[in-house]
Amino acid sequence: MKYSRKEIYRDFLTLVYKNNVGHIGSCLSVMDILISLYFSLKKEGEKIILSKGHAAPALYVVLAARGILSKKKLNTFHQNNSDLPVHVPNGLIKNEIPFASGSLGHGLSLACGIAHANKLKHNNKKVYCVMSDGECNEGQVWEAAQYAAQFKLNNLIVFIDVNNLQAFGTTHEVLGKITADKWKAFGWKTYECNGHSIKEIVSSYKKTMNNSSLKPNVILCHTIKGFGLSFFENKLKSHYLPLTEKQYNLGLLEVQKL
């Protein structure tokens, strides 16, 4: 990993501060999942669906750190005539990130389609879907959960960013927390880990390799919304507010301690 984790967090803060954009808390909670995927887990040609498309800035920074997205292109984020809007655009990375996301609930179904197609083509490619816990409010998620179990899509690896906060309340307050039991009841093999420990995320992924059943895999990654920023951690405002200059400078110092 040429690029350090701290440098990725730093670049992210600079990107969102310069462009005065929100969704910072959601990006920071999923950052280590994306770093794990792009620096340790995903093989070339395997597809990723970032179903929580509002975390696109985190994805862009990780792709740039990995050398998949140029720095020049990253600098067009949030500008006119850009390929990089605030939510994931259609065809961001040809053959690897094929779909636009931002309206929650589609990603797991899309990933199911890709995983089912891979089964029919008899190839060994995995498909990765990254979702938020709030997204599990969507009915389509549970349609897809049933589909994946019914068609034995054990080539599907789902990461859920369980940060316990959604857009206007905690998951507990809104429609209920997302638990492993809910996924187990739908016929999935479940794993849980600290979503800010790359070691634990990778370890959970490796356990999916030993899944001898035909069940699809879901890894509940327990995370903190606004992770790394003392003034944003576990706070609803981190979903909406951009960084002030003071917060940005403080944030740069704080993420160096991660």
Place this chain on the structure above:
Amino acid sequence: MRKAFVDAYIRVWSKKVQSIFLTGDLGYMALEPIKKIMKKHFINAGIAEQNMVSVAAGMAAEGFVPFLYSIAPFITLKNVEQIRNDICFPRLPVTLVGNGGGYGYGIMGSTHHILEDLSIFSSLPHSASYIPAFDEDLLPQLKHIYKRKKLAYLRLGLAKKYSLKLPLYSAIRHIHSGSGITVFVLGPLIHEVLAIKAIDEQLFKELDIWVVSELPFTLPNNALSSIKKCGKVAVIEEHVQIGGLGSQLGEHLLSLSTFPKKYVHLYAKGYPSGKYGSQQFHLNESGLSATEIVQSLKSILI
């Protein structure tokens, strides 16, 4: 029309390696031949239409060409966002087959009718709608869908027997010559218009009849000549007033600065009496049955 669709699908699509057929748990006594031929490529995706559309998009991104089947409202209204974001935006070759267009499901009730679908699909990017008027239309339409390789919506209606020599298939076909009113009919409602002959043969002789089986469509020159010659236009469709054949034809004529002297648009008016019945009952209520159409056409012929 389901049998004609199944026969045509088997001829055009079923043996292609990239073909996938998904059903939303429907198709009893119709889709069994496709299921038998396609084996693992025939998928019952359950009563979960939003998921089915996005799954199909995922499969299409891997090179497959999915056809999706359900009752028309369930495959159109319930999942518009999935269709737009997951199929239209990435320009994937997915076909949605909706059975029972218009009031096709009759006494089954309003939840099973679809009167707004063509308006929706006409506004979606890279989309085309196919509205077969005769069983024979299915084969050329499926061949066209195969070549086009983008989102297609196939609206199946009720096929009826007819006694005319069909011209070669095209999006818009000239069915009968007359010099009184240029009549544009959408898909299977052509059978109501053809029934006018038995009710009022004199009126029928006045009608220059065109059947439209695809939206969007390009108005052929001889249809435009007919409008200019007759000066009177009637549009007849089993669809709401906005966004269907009438809207599209009207806009097209405006763009050509062509203004008929008289114009009547006969369209589906929903449930004017609040009562339910057969497809024919609802056509009567909307003024779309042959006897009702006769009255409307006479009113502009004078």
